[in-house]
């Protein structure tokens with residue numbers, strides 16, 4: 130069994146996505162969820178062998194999953210009984226040593242409140258797991274043990290591989306905006322960069338002083354500020370005003386123009402776009418920038434409808450692939466529902 134964290138309300142989209150991924154992998158099973166519980170479990174088909182039983186998707190390819198736990202086992206924790214030993218016993222039966230134990234709950238109000246009220250217990254659990262030598266693998270590649278409390282009397286134990294999961298517990302990005310940030314939007318771009326280009330040296334090579342970016346739909350300037358904080362020169366395109374603090378960086382120039390008509394005078398390194406418009410229109414715009422060679426890579430937001438979001442993501446994916454079908458150089462495309470995204474997803478498209 131696999132358990133996937135997601136934003137509450139997005140379970141049907143994640144379940145639809147997992148069903149397609151399962152079929153494409155030739156695996157058998159089904160997704161189970163309840164609306165609003167902020168997680169989806171994938172149950173292998175009874176009697177399925179090999180691939181079906183052990184199927185684990187590539188986390189990076191999943192749009193709506195915030196975190197992925199594999200090798201999951203349920204543990205019942207009856208009230209009044211010892212609530213530490215059963216978890217330690219199941220953890221021992223996993224037959225591995227882990228780098229850390231992450232104690233978590235789905236990102237919905239009740240489970241999160243419950244977890245916040247269990248501090249003494251979770252500390253005792255960490256100590257017991259360490260004493261049982263379930264923890265202690267010091268390698269960077271060490272797997273993590275997850276203990277996810279679905280309720281007071283039920284937990285799921287699972288395993289994540291740092292190479293195929295989110296680096297943050299529950300996939301909740303721990304990123305901070307600068308003190309004078311003009312909007313909280315900047316957090317989205319910071320999380321997007323950490324998600325799509327997790328290696329900081331790699332990111333430094335691609336986004337540093339001397340690089341040039343166009344920020345479409347830039348006002349009030351949160352994304353431009355993030356780019357400028359990395360030394361990038363930014364042309365901020367928006368009819369709305371850009372915050373003075375952002376202009377004061379002297380790296381950001383404001384242009385009052387329409388994002389869909391704007392053309393760069395010469396090719397740039399980056400285009401970012403946070404314009405609120407029909408998602409397929411934004412997808413087509415981003416693909417056009419890559420196809421024409423106007424930028425090397427782009428990060429853009431796709432604002433989704435409140436139903437059938439997975440289908441909308443597929444549609445945008447199709448628009449991009451169709452636009453780039455005749456481009457000789459290959460490209461990479463990733464789309465992710467970030468922690469700081471609400472009714473939207475964030476995409477990264479790069480020409481190689």
Ligand SMILES: C[S@@+](CC[C@H](N)C(=O)[O-])C[C@H]1O[C@@H](n2cnc3c(N)ncnc32)[C@H](O)[C@@H]1O
Pocket residue numbers: 311312314315345346347348349350351352353366367368369386387388389403404405
């Ligand atoms: C969500 S806000 C962008 C927030 C910005 N990324 C930040 O971090 O502060 C969307 C912006 O898109 C702009 N916008 C909408 N349609 C546009 C268009 N056709 N051309 C340029 N800007 C547009 C709006 O004026 C608005 O400022």
